[in-house]
Amino acid sequence: MPYKVAFVSLGCAKNLVNTEQMMALCRDAGFVVTGDPEGADVAVLNTCGFIESAKSEAINSILELAELKKAGKLKKLLVAGCFAQRYPEEVCQELPEVDGMLGTGSYTDVVTAVNQLMAGGRPEFFGDIQHTYEDGARMVTTPPYTAYLKIAEGCSNGCAFCVIPKLRGRYRSRSMDSLLAEAEGLANRGVKELIVIAQDITRYGWDLKDGTTLAKLLTELCKLPFHWIRLHYLYPEAVTDELIDVIAREKKIVHYLDIPIQHANDGILKAMRRRNTKGEIIALFDKLRAAMPDVVIRTSLICGLPGEGEAEFEELCEFLKEQRLQRVGVFQFSPEEGTLAAAMDHQVEPEVAARRVELVADLQSRIMDEYNEGRLGTCMEVLCEGFDPSEGCYVGRTYADSVDIDGRVLFTATGLVPAGEFVWVRLTGVSDGDLTGEMED
Numbered sequence: 001m002p003y004k005v006a007f008v009s010l011g012c013a014k015n016l017v018n019t020e021q022m023m024a025l026c027r028d029a030g031f032v033v034t035g036d037p038e039g040a041d042v043a044v045l046n047t048c049g050f051i052e053s054a055k056s057e058a059i060n061s062i063l064e065l066a067e068l069k070k071a072g073k074l075k076k077l078l079v080a081g082c083f084a085q086r087y088p089e090e091v092c093q094e095l096p097e098v099d100g101m102l103g104t105g106s107y108t109d110v111v112t113a114v115n116q117l118m119a120g121g122r123p124e125f126f127g128d129i130q131h132t133y134e135d136g137a138r139m140v141t142t143p144p145y146t147a148y149l150k151i152a153e154g155c156s157n158g159c160a161f162c163v164i165p166k167l168r169g170r171y172r173s174r175s176m177d178s179l180l181a182e183a184e185g186l187a188n189r190g191v192k193e194l195i196v197i198a199q200d201i202t203r204y205g206w207d208l209k210d211g212t213t214l215a216k217l218l219t220e221l222c223k224l225p226f227h228w229i230r231l232h233y234l235y236p237e238a239v240t241d242e243l244i245d246v247i248a249r250e251k252k253i254v255h256y257l258d259i260p261i262q263h264a265n266d267g268i269l270k271a272m273r274r275r276n277t278k279g280e281i282i283a284l285f286d287k288l289r290a291a292m293p294d295v296v297i298r299t300s301l302i303c304g305l306p307g308e309g310e311a312e313f314e315e316l317c318e319f320l321k322e323q324r325l326q327r328v329g330v331f332q333f334s335p336e337e338g339t340l341a342a343a344m345d346h347q348v349e350p351e352v353a354a355r356r357v358e359l360v361a362d363l364q365s366r367i368m369d370e371y372n373e374g375r376l377g378t379c380m381e382v383l384c385e386g387f388d389p390s391e392g393c394y395v396g397r398t399y400a401d402s403v404d405i406d407g408r409v410l411f412t413a414t415g416l417v418p419a420g421e422f423v424w425v426r427l428t429g430v431s432d433g434d435l436t437g438e439m440e441d
Contacts, residue, residue, distance in 0.1 A: 011048025047083035066097035145420030202238035264319035298327030304353025306344035
């Protein structure tokens with residue numbers, strides 16, 4: 001019987017790719033696949049369980065779907081992903097609304113799980129997280145002009161604050177052949193912006209021990225008919241000269257580099273078990289700017305790690321003032337059970353950490369305003385994402401704006417501009433952090 005299976009994906013883009021793979025498996029099994037849980041036989045909720053806010057979102061989403069079940073508008077609820085992997089006993093005991101679970105090693109068991117659920121069973125699959133199958137077909141859910149390419153699974157970096165290796169396993173690169181075949185399929189379907197993702201793309205190929213590197217993969221991807229290739233995430237200590245040369249040379253790779261540094265004080269970096277010093281980070285940024293004067297650097301920071309006093313925090317702020325990074329995401333330290341940092345001495349009071357997050361956000365907001373002001377009067381290439389009736393104009397992104405993360409460009413045009421079209425826009429103003437402008441004829 002063709003069951004109706006609804007998918008809801010939480011968390012990061014890497015998780016979304018797993019959701020898209022499960023959707024393809026269900027479609028190929030003859031199920032009706034939808035994004036609307038109301039009226040479905042089974043809702044598959046693919047969860048994140050990385051930090052406290054992600055766990056809260058997972059629980060709230062489970063409870064919302066449980067309400068649909070109670071109202072007779074949904075038959076079964078299957079919870080997949082990191083939250084299920086991390087808290088299987090707690091889900092069983094405290095969330096009886098959940099009818100079955102798939103751990104991060106068992107996405108490919110989704111069809112079996114759906115069939116078992118509909119036969120009255122309670123499937124709980126927790127396969128080996130070190131040997132997942134990553135090369136399957138996907139039902140791409142992003143707009144037709146943008147798609148993700150996940151090049152590796154897991155992480156072997158072992159940062160003190162992070163639980164991901166325990167949820168996703170060690171770092172495992174996909175073969176270059178499988179990636180190029182998948183990328184070619186995406187290009188043939190009209191994808192114009194390819195976003196290369198993994199927990200750490202810079203270590204791509206290192207585990208294969210056959211000479212494969214990110215630089216070699218990118219060189220091959222640039223031969224395909226994409227317009228933009230965007231990179232998330234590059235770890236600073238693994239950015240090689242060969243990689244910088246390829247990014248600088250290949251016109252399709254946008255000069256927007258997401259490089260999570262987490263902090264700028266050497267003592268805190270060491271406590272985090274990061275593999276670089278502030279001096280090395282600065283040297284890398286200098287090298288990138290010399291190779292690509294228009295480079296936009298994005299980073300993520302953590303405030304409130306145990307041992308971060310006022311002096312360490314002040315050093316971070318001074319670093320931001322000096323470096324003028326155009327894009328910064330800042331997070332409050334979350335003492336996750338099972339991580340080294342959760343058991344460290346000198347824990348920072350949550351209120352203090354939250355205040356530091358606010359201070360960094362305020363500081364960064366001024367730096368971003370300055371960057372936006374500096375773009376006024378210039379003409380930039382914009383990927384149009386459609387007409388927004390609420391704004392009364394078209395919306396899009398420049399190379400400096402990644403999808404669902406950064407700002408937008410609001411622009412007017414004399415004719416019709418289809419979503420997915422690249423146009424040139426003269427930037428004339430700023431509105432609530434977004435740039436405004438007029439399309440050049």
